[in-house]
Amino acid sequence: xxxxxxxxxxxxxxxxxxxxxxxxxxxxxxxxxxxxxxxxxxxxxxxxxxxxxxxxxxxxxxxxxxxxxxxxxxxxxxxxxxxxxxxxxxxxxxxxxxxxxxxxxxxxxxxxxxxxxxxxxxxxxxxxxxxxxxxxxxxxxxxxxxxxxxxxxxxxxxxxxxxxxxxxxxxxxxxxxxxxxxxxxxxxxxxxxxxxxxxxxxxxxxxxxxxxxxxxxxxxxxxxxxxxxxxxxxxxxxxxxxxxxxxxxxxxxxxxxxxxxxxxxxxxxxxxxxxxxxxxxxxxxxxxxxxxxxxxxxxxxxxxxxxxxxxxxxxxxxxxxxxxxxxxxxxxx
Numbered sequence: 001x002x003x004x005x006x007x008x009x010x011x012x013x014x015x016x017x018x019x020x021x022x023x024x025x026x027x028x029x030x031x032x033x034x035x036x037x038x039x040x041x042x043x044x045x046x047x048x049x050x051x052x053x054x055x056x057x058x059x060x061x062x063x064x065x066x067x068x069x070x071x072x073x074x075x076x077x078x079x080x081x082x083x084x085x086x087x088x089x090x091x092x093x094x095x096x097x098x099x100x101x102x103x104x105x106x107x108x109x110x111x112x113x114x115x116x117x118x119x120x121x122x123x124x125x126x127x128x129x130x131x132x133x134x135x136x137x138x139x140x141x142x143x144x145x146x147x148x149x150x151x152x153x154x155x156x157x158x159x160x161x162x163x164x165x166x167x168x169x170x171x172x173x174x175x176x177x178x179x180x181x182x183x184x185x186x187x188x189x190x191x192x193x194x195x196x197x198x199x200x201x202x203x204x205x206x207x208x209x210x211x212x213x214x215x216x217x218x219x220x221x222x223x224x225x226x227x228x229x230x231x232x233x234x235x236x237x238x239x240x241x242x243x244x245x246x247x248x249x250x251x252x253x254x255x256x257x258x259x260x261x262x263x264x265x266x267x268x269x270x271x272x273x274x275x276x277x278x279x280x281x282x283x284x285x286x287x288x289x290x291x292x293x294x295x296x297x298x299x300x301x302x303x304x305x306x307x308x309x310x311x312x313x314x315x316x317x318x319x320x321x322x323x324x325x326x327x328x329x330x331x332x333x
Contacts, residue, residue: 208290
């Protein structure tokens with residue numbers, strides 16, 4: 001046993017010496033949060049592993065970062081889009097991942113300890129595996145996978161930073177006239193998430209929606225204390241009125257019946273596509289005319305595709321939607 005123990009120790013020492021050292025990222029500390037200030041030097045794509053919580057099977061799986069980004073781009077953006085739009089999506093998705101990865105100083109998934117990100121789009125970014133993509137694309141699987149892979153490979157390692165730190169690279173489907181600022185959507189400011197004009201997304205199939213909701217359905221969704229049916233029985237013609245709008249034209253506050261609600265709350269409870277809506281009363285119904293789809297902040301996906309069709313490259317697209325950002329390579333190349 002003595003000789004076995006000595007041999008084991010020597011083997012461990014030799015093994016440690018033989019394995020190339022992992023480069024430690026340059027960091028500083030602000031409070032209890034580690035902030036990445038320098039790109040990782042010496043990493044190769046195959047060396048960086050991300051821990052992904054697969055919400056469908058309730059397991060955390062480790063995979064190559066760039067392979068993970070391919071699954072995100074394939075899930076989050078139509079593969080029919082222009083290649084430069086897909087590249088923009090790849091950089092945004094990679095930035096989101098890096099910001100959450102423990103190896104880069106991120107805090108990981110708040111919902112799933114031990115994982116960096118989740119495949120649940122409500123918690124993180126959507127991600128599809130080969131089986132899901134074959135179901136989604138059918139006979140076009142080979143063509144579309146090659147296109148998505150090209151977009152990811154040609155932006156390998158690139159992320160968006162502001163003052164040297166990865167940004168919150170949020171994105172949405174269709175902005176409708178203007179994107180929203182972070183202040184409008186979440187109530188706190190990010191200097192790179194400002195409202196900018198967007199006229200490139202009007203071909204989006206989700207650009208406009210008209211949704212009729214009966215007054216009875218409205219009261220069921222908003223609560224009896226809204227007094228909607230009582231107001232209707234009293235002959236009130238002013239069941240709803242928009243009180244205040246944001247800089248980008250989205251609804252901040254709206255009165256429906258006796259209730260004053262935030263635009264985001266109305267969107268959630270009534271399942272509207274965005275907070276950029278107007279309301280018209282039509283008999284025993286309210287009609288919500290909505291423009292855009294999603295929260296509206298950051299990258300507009302259909303806008304990115306529209307810009308790409310006008311020969312703008314992914315760098316131009318990204319620096320338009322994210323104000324004042326830099327594009328850096330986490331692999332240091």
